[in-house]
Amino acid sequence: MAPRGFWKGYLKLSLVTCPVAMAPATSEAEKIRFHTLNRATGNRVEGIYVDAETGKTVESDDQARGYERAPDSYVILDDDDLDSVALESNRTIDIETFVPADSVEWIWYDTPHFLLPDDPVGEEAFAVIREAMEATGKVGLSRVVLHRRERPVMLEPRGRGIVLWTLHYSDELRRPDGYFEDIAEKADSELVTLVGRLIDKRTRDWAAELVHDPLRDNLKQLIASKRKKKAPARRRAAHSTEDADDTPTNVVNIMDALKKSLAAERRSGGRKS
DSSP: OOOOOSEEEEEEETTEEEEEEEEESOOOTTOOOOOOBOTTTOOBOOOOOBOTTTOOBOOGGGOOEEEEEETTEEEEEOHHHHHHHOOOOOOEEEOOEEEEGGGSOGGGEEEEEEEEESSGGGHHHHHHHHHHHHHHTEEEEEEEEETTEEEEEEEEEETTEEEEEEEOOGGGOOOSTTTSTTSOSOOOHHHHHHHHHHHHHTOOOOOGGGGOOHHHHHHHHHHHHHHTTOOOOOOOOOOOSSOTTOOOOOOSOHHHHHHHHHHHHHHTTSOOO
């Protein structure tokens, strides 16, 4: 069963409107989480706030948010202050602009959500907007209030639905300008050809297993062994597609290194990582 939408509202394009629901496209349910315990008693440890100067405990009613305007000088903001500047959500994703789908760089992408029709009557309008974006190779840009903040969003047709990406604010991004200028623009064409052959040998179809989390698997095994009061298995070395003795060294001759790499790939039958 698909998870329930955490946000419900309307998708609007000019005079075309349909009710929609938004659901997270990612999940943290499989993450392994730990609690801090008192080793002596096995009881959970609770965090408390203390005054940095007096060392006394500060109760929750006396805790306030402060913006540091100068060293050790703060502007205090309470809930009413924050509510006064919070944005009201009209629960409408009004598509304001369309841009070519390949013109939004990956660096702007933040968090993906699934957008789906929330009423059978509105499915046709939803499908028309989705298919029109697909046919024209465009994505829609809009804004929506999530968690009391207005977020720029991008709507991307995907299969039968739409993926809504929240986008980073411009002041959140570090542009690549200034990072890459000192890197060589062109590489030796013969070396590029050899690396291309290595890439071809290691190319396979995308699959979810390529990005699984081995640490989580190891933690599950460790927890299971602790439950059974068995000694944990010896830690394995990090996975590598290279031979065990292929410890990285300072490569003096790139051509020789690439030729050896290709020869090793041939001996192993071009095994997949």
